Amino acid sequence: MKAAVCQHGDFTVQDVPRPEPGPGQLLLRVVRAGICGSDLHARQHADQLAELAGELGYDTIMRPEQQVVLGHEFLGELVAYGPKTRRRWKKGARIVALPMVRHHSGVHMVGFDVHSPGAFAEYVVVQEAFAFEVPKGVPDDVAAFTEPLAVAWHAVRRGDVGRRPAIVIGCGPIGLAVILMLKASGVKTIVASDLSPTRRELARQCGATVVVDPREQSPWTAYKQPGPVGSxxxxxxxxxxxxxxxxxxxxxxxxxxxxxxxTIGASPVGPVIFECVGVPGILDGILAGAPLLSRIVGVGVCMEPDTIRTVLGLNKEAEIRFVFGYDPQEFAHVLGLLASGRVDPTPLHTGTVGLSELGQAFADLGNPELHAKILVDPAQP
Structure with a gap:
């Protein structure tokens, strides 16, 4: 099969063996795959990512010298079943799945190590227990957003916004996805802040009620605070x-x-702030500017050491919650939201490329005025 192989940060389209589904696994023909910010990090900071993953107990994450097929956001058509599967779907069924498989050597994250090739290829193997059939009527380009929207839904759930205002710092793909899920969960006040005019416009399209350029207006004063928490x-x-x-x-x-x-929620409380940038200094800036009694949800992936002045958080009684991934129920819930039409991710989709264009697509994603989310179609020349 054809696959875009990454080694030392470079992509080459190669003929590689088609993966075979093991016990409890399915083989999918990839229809669409999304390029995630984590893929950008893996390509540029593979050694750093592997070292961090090792501290967390993942000992098979890719190294720069290895040949790895990235891609963990995907939609595919069912081609074959492995042994010991329930075979609940007909061949040709459209499937999305959590990007995690189990081999004899343990559990592996699809698209991040040599033992579990990802979806920047013609075929990918997934675990049947983590797979879900896409309901009829959901377009391919919409179903392919199930995984990144599940990340955003998990962040929103952990944020526990309730009736509080929500402020999204950074309107890249994950920030825009968070805005979509905040809107779907009924949050009335959604403030979006980004330096890019293109991303600010996308934030409006995704449901932000207030959009600011932080160079001209502070996100902390761009809405009516519901209590005496400004200072x-x-x-x-x-x-x-x-x-x-x-x-x-x-x-x-x-x-x-x-x-x-x-007890009844009548006491003063600050907003829920979603940090979706992942750059050193952003968290400290939020602690410095945010209202008292704010809850900060760390969504952005920062690959560098960061420093915060804890005295700011202490004096403001700020709360920080870091989030990662999602669970199968959240994944399935997002698929249901897409099927019902309650969530429309099409504003995020700004381009589709073939495997041979992957390197240029990664470069283009570095310019916020060009793209938000690029999908990969392995069948496209």
């Missing part, structure tokens, strides 16, 4: 006024009233 002095004045008023009433159980306000 420590504002918050202190609110407390003095509120407690002072309650304590003027004899025998009023003011302490219990305060706790009751916390």
């Amino acid at each position: 420590i002095t504002e918050y202190a004045n609110f407390g003095l006024n509120a407690i002072g008023t309650m304590r003027m009433v004899p025998l009023l159980p003011w302490g219990r009233l305060v706790r009751f306000g916390d």
Whole structure:
């Protein structure tokens, strides 16, 4: 089969053996594959990625000198079953799957090591237990977004926004996906901040209610804050006024009233901020500028060591939650959202290339004015 093989950061289209499905596995003919930011990192920082993965217990992540087929976001047609499979779908069924397979040597991440070639190829092997049939009527270019939107849905779920405003810092593909999922979950105020005019326009199309250029307007003041959380002095004045008023009433159980306000969500609270840039300094900048009592969700992948001034977080009682991946239920839920039409990822899709154009596509993705998300069609010349 044809595959785009990555070695030392360069892509070459080669004839390689077609993978064979093992126990509990399926063989898919790749229809579409998405280029993810993680693929960009893997191509440029393979050694660094492997070292970090080793600390987390993954000991088979690619090295620059190895020949690896990337691609972990994909849609495929079912070609063959391996042994010990339930064979629940007919051949030709359109399948999306979590990019993780199990071999004798352990569990492997599809598209990130030599033991589990990815979908920048004509065929890919997936685990049947992690595979889902695409409902009829869902276009190929939409179904191919299931995996990256599952990442965004997991981030939104972990963010637990509720009735709070949401602020998205960085409107690259993952930031735009987060905006789509915030809109789908019913968040009323979605502030999007990005330096790129093209990405700001895409943020509007994806459902952002307020869009700002941070060079001209602060995302922290671009919306009406629902409480006295703009500064420590504002918050202190609110407390003095509120407690002072309650304590003027004899025998009023003011302490219990305060706790009751916390329980029902009536106490002041800051926004939920999604950091979708992944560049050193962004987190510290958020801590410096964000309102009090904010929740920060770390979504962007930063490959470099970073520094934050914890005293900022302490004084503002900021909360930081880092997120990674998704679970099978979240993956299936996103597929259902796509099938129902509640989520439309087409604004993100800015180009489709063949295997021979992959190197140029990776380069083009470095320019935010050119592309947001590029899909790969292995059948395209």
